[in-house]
Amino acid sequence: MKLKVLPPTLRQDRRYFAFELIGGNRVDRSDLLREIFSCASSLVGDKGSSECDIKLLDFEDSKGIVRCLRDRMDMTRAVLASVTSVDGKPVIIHVLGISGTVHGATTKYLEGCTVYSPEEKT
C-alpha cells in the first residue's frame, strides 16, 4: 500500500530561522535545545510553546536552524532573544534570516557565514 502524505492544504505553514550563536564556542546541541525550551516555557508557558512548535533542526559550529509556525514568528523570535546563557556561558542568539524552507535558510544565510566572535574583534 502506498503511503499517503498529508495534502498540502492541510500542512502547517512553517518558517525557518537561520541563526548564529554568539559567544557560545563549543556549545552542545542538547544544551542549547534545553536552554531554548526552558526559556520558551518561562516566557510564553506551555501553551505558547506548543503554539510556536519550536524545533531545533540543525546546530553545528555555532550556526543552526530553528523551525516554528509561521503565525508565531514574533513569539519565537522573542523566545530566542530571551536566551541569555547556555551552560553558564553568556550567549546571544542572533537571527540571520528567515526562510520558508530549510534549503533556503541554509543557502541564503548560513553558507559562507562566519560566526561573530567578540574576542577576535578586540
Place this chain on the structure above:
Amino acid sequence: MAERSFYDLSVHSVPDGKNTAQELVSMAKHLGFAGIGLSNHSTAEGLLKSDGVEGFDIFRTVEIVASNPSKLHGLVGKYRNKVDVLAVHGGDEGINRAALENSNVDVLLHPSTPKGSGLNHVLAKSASENNVAIAFDIDSLIMSRGGRRVHSLSHFRDYLALSRKYDVPMLLTSNASSIFGLRAPREIIALAVLFGMEKDEAIMALSETPLGIVQKKRHDKNYVCEGVEILEPSLSVQEDK
C-alpha cells in the same frame, strides 16, 4: 521592508558595564544598529566623546542618577550642553516627576518604583508637554524571569497605554551592561510585540524617535529654548520680502 537605521540609546560601557566602548560598538554594528548612545551613570567617571566609527554613530549620553529633585535639576543643567542625549535614572516618584517636568530631559529610563509602575496620567501628560521620552528597557525582559519579568511586562503595558493616550514618545533601549545584553533590532521588536506594542510603533521607537532626540535643535548654537531661536539677520531680511 525598507531598510531603516536603528539606534539604541542606552548602553553602558566600562566602568559602568563590563565591556569597553569599542567592544560594544563592534557588537552593535554587527547586530545591525546604525548607532548607539553610550550612556554611563552620572555617578561613574568617564564621559565619552562622540567619535563615530565610519558608518556608525556614537552619541554622547549620560544617565543622571540623583537622590532628590533639586539635585536632579542641578545635574541636568550641568550636563545639558555636554551631551547629545540626557537620560534620567528613574525609579523614585519624586525623581520621575521632576524628570518629566523638565523639558531639558530627553529620556526617562526605568521609571518603575518598588510600589508600582511609577507613571500615571498626570505624569504622562507632562511627559508629553515637555517631550520627554519613556524608555522600555528590554533587559528587564531578557535578564529576569518569573515574578520580576511579570511585573516588568505589566508595567510596560501601563506605559504603553499612557503613552498612546497622551502621545508620549516611546523608546526601546537595551540598557545593556555587557555585549551579551545587546539584542538585534528585529529581536527587540519581537520582544516589544509581547507586551502589546504594534510593529510600526516598535520600529518608530528604535529608529525615528531616538534619531529625533539626537537631532533636536538644541545642539544648534542659535537655539535658545523650545520655540525660540536666533535667526541670522540677513536671513530674516530675505524672508520679509
